[in-house]
Amino acid sequence: MPALSLAANAxxxxxxxxFFRGIPSEEPSSADADIQVIAAINGTSxxxxxxxxxxVIATASVVDEFSGDGERKYFVEHCRITDTPVIQYYTGGxxxxxxxxxxxxxxxxxxKGLIEFTDGDLFSESLRYRVTYSTGWALASVPYxxxxxxxxxxxxxxxxxxxxxxxxxxxxxxxxxxxxxNNLSKWPTDVLDLLRPYRRMTIA
Numbered sequence: 001m002p003a004l005s006l007a008a009n010a011x012x013x014x015x016x017x018x019f020f021r022g023i024p025s026e027e028p029s030s031a032d033a034d035i036q037v038i039a040a041i042n043g044t045s046x047x048x049x050x051x052x053x054x055x056v057i058a059t060a061s062v063v064d065e066f067s068g069d070g071e072r073k074y075f076v077e078h079c080r081i082t083d084t085p086v087i088q089y090y091t092g093g094x095x096x097x098x099x100x101x102x103x104x105x106x107x108x109x110x111x112k113g114l115i116e117f118t119d120g121d122l123f124s125e126s127l128r129y130r131v132t133y134s135t136g137w138a139l140a141s142v143p144y145x146x147x148x149x150x151x152x153x154x155x156x157x158x159x160x161x162x163x164x165x166x167x168x169x170x171x172x173x174x175x176x177x178x179x180x181x182n183n184l185s186k187w188p189t190d191v192l193d194l195l196r197p198y199r200r201m202t203i204a
Contacts, residue, residue: 004035007042009049009057011142011150014038020151040157044150051187053200054078056146058136065130068123076113078135079200084108085115085133089124096130149194153187 006013012020014037049056055078064077068089076085085108088096107116115131123129137143 004038004042006038007045009045010041010139011045011048011056012041012147012154013139014041016147017041017151017154020148021155036158036161037154040154041150044153044157048146048150048153048195052146052195052198054080054198055136056142056198058082058134058138060134061132062135063130063132065128068125068127068129070122070125072117072120072122074115074123074129074131076115076131076133076135077200079113079198080135080137081108081110081113081115081133082136083134085131087115088130088132090128090130143198145194146198149191152191152194156188 014034017037055062059078060083062076062078066074084101087099087101087104087106089099091097104121105118107118108114109116113135117123
């Protein structure tokens with residue numbers, strides 16, 4: 001099998017997978033076995049990120065662009081803010097003007113991803129806005145329940161490889177190109193429950 005490494009958006013490490021499954025760290029494993037684990041982690045991590053609809057691993061300079069709705073509150077698309085967000089409005093001709101935070105004072109709830117003007121200012125319905133911020137967690141700080149969900153899905157994927165019968169919740173894998181497809185509609189209820197608090201909800 002070709003050499004393979006964890007993807008930049010992997011949500012657990014091989015060592016964490018072994019720890020969660022109670023596999024002694026000193027227990028030897030073959031190179032092929034480790035490649036299978038890495039491929040499963042990479043594919044499942046991407047599937048979980050897609051399911052959540054948000055960045056999980058720390059990402060800088062994320063940009064939300066939206067039309068004002070006459071409200072004082074805005075929730076960022078990726079549900080978590082890890083720096084001081086920059087708010088701009090479009091003034092035409094390709095120019096965006098930054099709102100001075102000392103004039104347009106705001107409250108920021110980092111974990112909820114909430115930006116709220118505190119002095120009566122609103123996101124005007126006549127303007128288009130842009131918010132730039134950083135989001136996500138360092139790999140070591142990804143919430144336990146997200147890691148546990150990934151571990152369960154990876155374990156199911158690896159079990160599938162040992163049987164001729166497809167394992168419910170996964171529908172294909174290709175270690176040659178290090179991808180794994182996950183059938184989201186068949187994920188176990190306990191996995192979905194672990195992920196639910198972190199899923200971005202969209203309103204049509």
